[in-house]
Amino acid sequence: MxxxxxxxxKHRWGKIVAGILxxxxxxxGAAVGLGWWTVQRSFPQTSGFLDVTGLDEPxxxxxxxxxxxxxxxxxDHDLFxxxxxxxxxxxxxxxxxxxHVTAGRLAELFGESMVGTDSFVRTLDWRGVAQxxxxxxxxPTKAIYDAYAxxxxxxxxxxxxxxxxxxYAVLGLQNPGYSPEPWNAVDSIAWLKAMAWxxxxxxxxxxxxxxxxxxxxxxEVARLHPGFDMAGMPTIMGGSPVPVAAPxxxxxxxxxxxxxxxxADASGSASETSADAAPALAELRATxxxxxxxxxxxxxxxxxxxxxxxxxxxxxxxxxLANDPHLGPAMPSIWAQMSLAxxxxxxxxxxxxxxxxxxxxxxxxxxHNARIAWGFTNLGPDVADLYLERVTGDEYELDGAMQPLTVxxxxxxxxxxDPQTIEVRSTARGPLVTGISGDFEQVAVGESEAHGEGxxxxxxxxxxxxxxxxxxxxxxxxxxxxxxxxxxxxALFEVPSQNLIxxxxxxxxxxxxxxxxxxxxxxDGTVPLAGWTSENxxxxxxxxxxxxxxxxxxxxxxxxxxxxxxxxxxxxxxxxDLGYRARAIDARIQALIATGEKISADELADIQxxxxxxxxxxxxxxxxxxxxxxxxxxxxxxxxxxxxxxDVDSPEAAYFAVFWKTVLDRxxxxxxxxxxxxxxxxxFTVVDTLLDEPDSQWWTDPDTDATGRDAVIAASxxxxxxxxxxxxxxxxxxxxxxxxxxxxxxxxxxxxSGIGPIEWLFNRGPYEVGGGSAVPDAIAWDARVGYEVDWxxxxxxxxxxxxxxxxxxxxxxxxxxxxxxxxxxxxxxxWQRGELRxxxxxxxxxxxxxxxxxxxxxxx
Numbered sequence: 001m002x003x004x005x006x007x008x009x010k011h012r013w014g015k016i017v018a019g020i021l022x023x024x025x026x027x028x029g030a031a032v033g034l035g036w037w038t039v040q041r042s043f044p045q046t047s048g049f050l051d052v053t054g055l056d057e058p059x060x061x062x063x064x065x066x067x068x069x070x071x072x073x074x075x076d077h078d079l080f081x082x083x084x085x086x087x088x089x090x091x092x093x094x095x096x097x098x099x100h101v102t103a104g105r106l107a108e109l110f111g112e113s114m115v116g117t118d119s120f121v122r123t124l125d126w127r128g129v130a131q132x133x134x135x136x137x138x139x140p141t142k143a144i145y146d147a148y149a150x151x152x153x154x155x156x157x158x159x160x161x162x163x164x165x166x167x168y169a170v171l172g173l174q175n176p177g178y179s180p181e182p183w184n185a186v187d188s189i190a191w192l193k194a195m196a197w198x199x200x201x202x203x204x205x206x207x208x209x210x211x212x213x214x215x216x217x218x219x220e221v222a223r224l225h226p227g228f229d230m231a232g233m234p235t236i237m238g239g240s241p242v243p244v245a246a247p248x249x250x251x252x253x254x255x256x257x258x259x260x261x262x263x264a265d266a267s268g269s270a271s272e273t274s275a276d277a278a279p280a281l282a283e284l285r286a287t288x289x290x291x292x293x294x295x296x297x298x299x300x301x302x303x304x305x306x307x308x309x310x311x312x313x314x315x316x317x318x319x320x321l322a323n324d325p326h327l328g329p330a331m332p333s334i335w336a337q338m339s340l341a342x343x344x345x346x347x348x349x350x351x352x353x354x355x356x357x358x359x360x361x362x363x364x365x366x367x368h369n370a371r372i373a374w375g376f377t378n379l380g381p382d383v384a385d386l387y388l389e390r391v392t393g394d395e396y397e398l399d400g401a402m403q404p405l406t407v408x409x410x411x412x413x414x415x416x417x418d419p420q421t422i423e424v425r426s427t428a429r430g431p432l433v434t435g436i437s438g439d440f441e442q443v444a445v446g447e448s449e450a451h452g453e454g455x456x457x458x459x460x461x462x463x464x465x466x467x468x469x470x471x472x473x474x475x476x477x478x479x480x481x482x483x484x485x486x487x488x489x490x491a492l493f494e495v496p497s498q499n500l501i502x503x504x505x506x507x508x509x510x511x512x513x514x515x516x517x518x519x520x521x522x523x524d525g526t527v528p529l530a531g532w533t534s535e536n537x538x539x540x541x542x543x544x545x546x547x548x549x550x551x552x553x554x555x556x557x558x559x560x561x562x563x564x565x566x567x568x569x570x571x572x573x574x575x576x577d578l579g580y581r582a583r584a585i586d587a588r589i590q591a592l593i594a595t596g597e598k599i600s601a602d603e604l605a606d607i608q609x610x611x612x613x614x615x616x617x618x619x620x621x622x623x624x625x626x627x628x629x630x631x632x633x634x635x636x637x638x639x640x641x642x643x644x645x646x647d648v649d650s651p652e653a654a655y656f657a658v659f660w661k662t663v664l665d666r667x668x669x670x671x672x673x674x675x676x677x678x679x680x681x682x683x684f685t686v687v688d689t690l691l692d693e694p695d696s697q698w699w700t701d702p703d704t705d706a707t708g709r710d711a712v713i714a715a716s717x718x719x720x721x722x723x724x725x726x727x728x729x730x731x732x733x734x735x736x737x738x739x740x741x742x743x744x745x746x747x748x749x750x751x752x753s754g755i756g757p758i759e760w761l762f763n764r765g766p767y768e769v770g771g772g773s774a775v776p777d778a779i780a781w782d783a784r785v786g787y788e789v790d791w792x793x794x795x796x797x798x799x800x801x802x803x804x805x806x807x808x809x810x811x812x813x814x815x816x817x818x819x820x821x822x823x824x825x826x827x828x829x830x831w832q833r834g835e836l837r838x839x840x841x842x843x844x845x846x847x848x849x850x851x852x853x854x855x856x857x858x859x860x
Contacts, residue, residue, distance in 0.1 A: 039820045042165045044089035047852040053157070053859040054081060054150045061086055062850040066837060067815035067823030070339040070846050075348045077147045079340055080362045082856055084151025084183070087336065091359040091817035092155070093165035094332060095187075096180050097749050098360055102190035103127040107414045109175060115412055119422045120287055122410040123431045124465065126193035130186045132467035141472045145185035148362035152183035166819050170750055170758060175415045188361050189471045192495070196464040197291075198327075199496040202525065202575035203384045204288065207281050209527050211672045214275045225526070226578065226685045228564040233579030234586045236499065236511060237548055237566040238555060277388050277528065278672075280434045280458050284386075285674045287433070303562035303577055304377035305608065305776060305793075307585060308501045308509045310556040315598035316802035319503035323366060323375030324608050324793035326778045331745040331764060332824065333812040335795050339846065340364065340478075353478045354804075354841050356795055359817070363474035366797070368807070368841070371481045372504045373799040377560045379497040381517045382524075382573040384462040385538075387429060387531030391455040396427050397532040405432070429461040429537060459531055461538065463516040468494040483510055483551060490514040491544045499560040503801050510551040511558050513565055517542045517572055526574050542570045556593075559585050561776075578681040580614045580774045588776075605798045605808070609834040610776035615684040616644040616656050622691055623713065631721035632714045635659065638732055646777075648770035651735035654728065657772070658740075659720035661783045663687070666701045666716060679783035681774040738768030741781060743789040745813055745828060764813070764825045767832045777834075796836060805845040808836035
């Protein structure tokens, strides 16, 4: 399986810092003496007074005992100026690194090994789209972004190099001439494009289906990509939504190898088949695997849970809202907790909001203000399509005629090397995402060199490549005071599309699906289509008023877990999360209602820690009924009384995970490279269906020549017992899932260097954890790679609309981005144990929780 496993960040970044090992060893040695001063010198001042150029009035920044800041100011300008200043205090390296990713400028930091990644980002032109979005902003919104940037730069004026962050000391060993440039508003907005990229819906599924079609008949491709069970799994809208008019969209799925040759090719030659497209698809798959993962590796485990329960069902008489977005783990956490409070809400200052922010971006992304609360999960609509293009030189074919590609040139600056120039080529639909210059270690396209004669290449049409209004949505959301204002804010939130849940102090709860979602002329977005005919493409986007929305459902609660929204309405995607998390959460809430007792916030918080493994519960009755001997029988006996919960201390969960990985490997090893199973909801459904087909050809074990369901399961149980014993010891009573299932909090840049001393500086862990893939406590793992954690609940929050000061929250790591700062990882052990921290909101509660206070004074 090694060649099929996704390239890890460690592999991608290994070349970056190979040349600085000697310097790092010197740095590590210095830690015994002067090294501690080197580490601490970047810690920010968090108490007393600081004179800052650019403020109009004094601003107070208090921090609680976890270092979480609360900013209090008299004007919007000073509030967001101070937010930029504080973000830079805590996490400027993270901000600087991210902006280099989003601008395609990593090679400026790390050298030639990053040219390939930069080339792909330049091809997508995140920075150019962000620039256009900034220029289109209304003046009040533009002023917020500018004030935030001024605050960042005010901090940069006071520090440089290792005084900013320890990472700059390490970078200086390889790239001593680097100095960060001033921050600007486009740096902030470009981060929204990175969010959209990592939450980009089903692009990998499109590629996967096309690659599978080269080896399997259509019915087996469909089997390996099952659809959402509308009858058996809960939908967000409860199964009986108000009918919504479907957009005018015609046609059926028309994969590349079934496009009518007369319509697709005026010259009369045959259209390309899926097999012809395979090299281009494999190239793009390799490129996607090589991209930096700012929110986490794309895939079905990129999701989230959220639910909101009406006050009619709670012990407070007001709604309670829960949210835990599932993203890739990072050090520091993707989120930065913060409160933004005006001294008084008036014409000069409009905000009193608290929640989770992104360093580098003004405003609060998820949280609450004094009247409403909201949460996000990924809606996951299909907003990106691939087209196979017939390219000759700088032209592409469309409706039988050759059209000129749009060509622009980009220069990539390279640390320690010469600048490199690339060509970005685009059709009318979007950029060509194959045949890009830059070393991606890619598969060649077809038989010809890039830009040669008769290439088959892929173009990408994606909503995020068109400038939109999302940069304005954040502030409209932060200011919203009621459902109508919340929906108006949601209408601006175009990319990435999210499930928005809502609650307010008046007792209302609601759901809104926003976003730019395409209407297709043909097809359903599940496979790449022929680009050489104008019959394929988009005719527009679904109007906001036709997107799913509801308030105060009769059930008294709303659950979103990336499951399907409704059985009817506009077509959003064919690739939903298949609903195991949603079903488990829904069942827990219904069980609480059935007791007849009012539901507490603690009971709802417990649902976030639910480790029910639906996959195990499907297998257990089958395993119990088998006649086994030897190690397989030992495994059967171990699982005999297991309740199917993936708890951290469970021997059964550890053994079952090894068994599940073994089954997937053996049954699906012969699938085309790049398509083998990672586990998760999709493969739960595939194998669950096969459990009812014991004689299916899929029940084949190449290692033992076993065939048939029972024989393959028996062989896998025996092999899993051997592996578990090798890994965990011979006594199963001492096995535990947490010993296999560990989380290492990894710095996104130097933490994946492959060099021990560097990784020791920036990484933390490993932490033993429970949970798993497609369970509510979604601490997920990739069965192609191992048992280590790949996706996590990146934060958890419970908002009490009866009293915001009774709300609770936790971050994955800590408030600080400075290695060895007390708040670098202080929340991680609490997160590991499933604990939450108090979340003070009102001024009185914030004052009582204050541990430090810093006053920023206007200089002069």
